[in-house]
Amino acid sequence: MRKADQLYINGEWTTPVDGTVQELTDPATGRCGGRVVLGGAGDVGRAVRAAREAFPAFGATSPAERIELLEAIGAEYARRAEDMAQAVTAELGSPISLSRSLHVPAAQPQFHHAAEALGRMDLVDRRGTTWVRREPIGVCALITPWNYPALQPAGKVASALAAGCTVVLKPAQAAPYSALLLAEILDAAGVPAGVFNLVLGRGSVVGDVLNAHEDVDMVSFTGSGPVSVGVSAAAAPTAKRVLTELGGKSPQIVLPDADLDIAVSTAVLYGLGNSGQTCGAASRTLVPRDRLGAFLDALTARIDGLRVGDPQAEDTFMGPVVSHGQWVTVQGYIHQGIDAGARLVTGGPGKPALPAPLEGGHFVRPTVFADVGNDMAIAREEIFGPVLSVIAYDSVEEALGMANDSPFGLCGYVTSSHPGRARAVAEQMRTGYVLINDADFDFNTPWGGYKQSGNGREWADFGIGEYLETKSIVGVTA
Numbered sequence: 001m002r003k004a005d006q007l008y009i010n011g012e013w014t015t016p017v018d019g020t021v022q023e024l025t026d027p028a029t030g031r032c033g034g035r036v037v038l039g040g041a042g043d044v045g046r047a048v049r050a051a052r053e054a055f056p057a058f059g060a061t062s063p064a065e066r067i068e069l070l071e072a073i074g075a076e077y078a079r080r081a082e083d084m085a086q087a088v089t090a091e092l093g094s095p096i097s098l099s100r101s102l103h104v105p106a107a108q109p110q111f112h113h114a115a116e117a118l119g120r121m122d123l124v125d126r127r128g129t130t131w132v133r134r135e136p137i138g139v140c141a142l143i144t145p146w147n148y149p150a151l152q153p154a155g156k157v158a159s160a161l162a163a164g165c166t167v168v169l170k171p172a173q174a175a176p177y178s179a180l181l182l183a184e185i186l187d188a189a190g191v192p193a194g195v196f197n198l199v200l201g202r203g204s205v206v207g208d209v210l211n212a213h214e215d216v217d218m219v220s221f222t223g224s225g226p227v228s229v230g231v232s233a234a235a236a237p238t239a240k241r242v243l244t245e246l247g248g249k250s251p252q253i254v255l256p257d258a259d260l261d262i263a264v265s266t267a268v269l270y271g272l273g274n275s276g277q278t279c280g281a282a283s284r285t286l287v288p289r290d291r292l293g294a295f296l297d298a299l300t301a302r303i304d305g306l307r308v309g310d311p312q313a314e315d316t317f318m319g320p321v322v323s324h325g326q327w328v329t330v331q332g333y334i335h336q337g338i339d340a341g342a343r344l345v346t347g348g349p350g351k352p353a354l355p356a357p358l359e360g361g362h363f364v365r366p367t368v369f370a371d372v373g374n375d376m377a378i379a380r381e382e383i384f385g386p387v388l389s390v391i392a393y394d395s396v397e398e399a400l401g402m403a404n405d406s407p408f409g410l411c412g413y414v415t416s417s418h419p420g421r422a423r424a425v426a427e428q429m430r431t432g433y434v435l436i437n438d439a440d441f442d443f444n445t446p447w448g449g450y451k452q453s454g455n456g457r458e459w460a461d462f463g464i465g466e467y468l469e470t471k472s473i474v475g476v477t478a
């Protein structure tokens with residue numbers, strides 16, 4: 001059983017001044033898996049004060065000093081990689097093979113990517129006697145979700161520190177273990193006291209205080225749309241910058257000339273991987289009507305061969321969803337799909353049959369619906385579970401129209417054996433990121449959404465840019 005009874009504030013582990021205890025469930029068994037302490041308003045106050053006091057010195061460090069620090073963090077992170085993989089599996093229920101092959105390898109290099117990007121950035125643009133300087137915005141609240149519990153904090157912390165900001169991290173309540181480990185890593189790497197602070201806690205307590213705090217200059221929020229509305233409203237009176245990275249309902253367009261094997265791999269990896277709990281999940285699959293039968297046959301055959309079960313087993317493809325609440329939400333969408341008249345191709349309501357102690361875990365059967373209308377709830381709303389909605393189309397124009405007919409615009413996928421056609425379709429997708437065929441996900445390029453998927457970008461130089469203010473100095477003669 002994992003236990004943590006302290007928060008990390010001002011460079012030390014400290015007992016909360018107004019803490020409460022939270023029990024955490026092991027997603028794979030439904031039993032108690034850990035106990036952590038949550039902070040309250042007093043702890044946020046201490047953390048913000050520490051970050052404010054650390055800012056003048058840290059904000060004045062040179063890019064070279066920050067690059068050295070970021071590389072030291074990356075090296076320490078690499079040393080703790082297996083601990084981080086185990087932490088992610090314990091809190092999220094992610095198969096250990098996925099924690100090792102995706103969660104940690106996506107998170108750990110964020111520090112090196114930020115160091116490299118900072119090295120390339122010109123923070124002073126000299127236009128004659130007018131200089132345009134880019135300076136750190138100040139104290140930043142970093143609020144993160146549970147579905148990529150290593151990557152989300154790593155990306156935000158790396159960018160903010162690269163910019164010269166000081167931070168208070170509030171991770172999701174469901175996923176505190178990886179954040180606690182991140183604090184240990186930053187401490188061991190020599191991050192100066194007050195530059196990084198960690199306060200575990202409820203959104204409605206810790207989050208609310210951070211949103212409205214006069215001494216917080218920016219909130220960087222990744223999470224759901226409805227919560228972001230409250231964050232932005234609470235931040236408005238202090239006119240602080242609010243960066244939002246929100247949900248999606250990302251389309252995969254399988255073009256008429258697509259290799260079906262690649263199309264199926266994309267749907268399985270990006271639609272069902274991580275139990276479908278991915279903001280950019282390929283959850284809507286648009287398939288030419290005359291290839292629908294062949295696509296569904298190949299997809300079901302692939303899914304039948306996937307192991308769903310024990311996250312600690314090396315060959316498990318899919319573990320549970322994170323919580324009972326998430327399980328209930330996903331079941332609700334499966335029932336809605338059936339009630340709306342979509343055709344259940346595989347999977348469906350209920351849990352897969354699993355041996356003890358997994359029978360109490362939050363497992364969902366990988367589910368595919370065909371004959372889905374783009375106006376059905378299962379095609380429009382983010383399910384955040386392993387449920388694919390397959391939609392038939394008659395022309396590429398129609399497919400593009402349906403792909404873009406969404407309140408979201410986070411990610412898109414194109415499958416085609418013609419590189420030029422694939423790129424042309426990718427360029428017409430109203431999303432912030434598009435993956436063509438079996439390209440590897442690139443975690444060192446801007447990430448973020450159009451429309452209701454958010455207003456900013458994370459990672460690389462674009463990620464750092466979000467944490468910078470711009471200052472013009474006119475009349476520089478020395």
Ligand code: NAD
Pocket residue numbers: 143144145146147148152170171172173201202203204206207208211222223224225227228230231245246247248278279280382384410448449453454
């Ligand atoms: P959520 O919105 O419920 O919570 C996100 C974070 O906000 C948590 O830390 C939560 O405690 C906190 N929070 C809750 N109320 C708050 C308040 N009043 N003030 C400040 N913070 C508050 O989201 P979730 O369930 O943790 O995560 C899933 C969502 O995140 C999905 O919609 C998913 O698409 C999205 N997501 C987006 C990206 C992206 O990069 N665009 C990445 C990962 C997840």
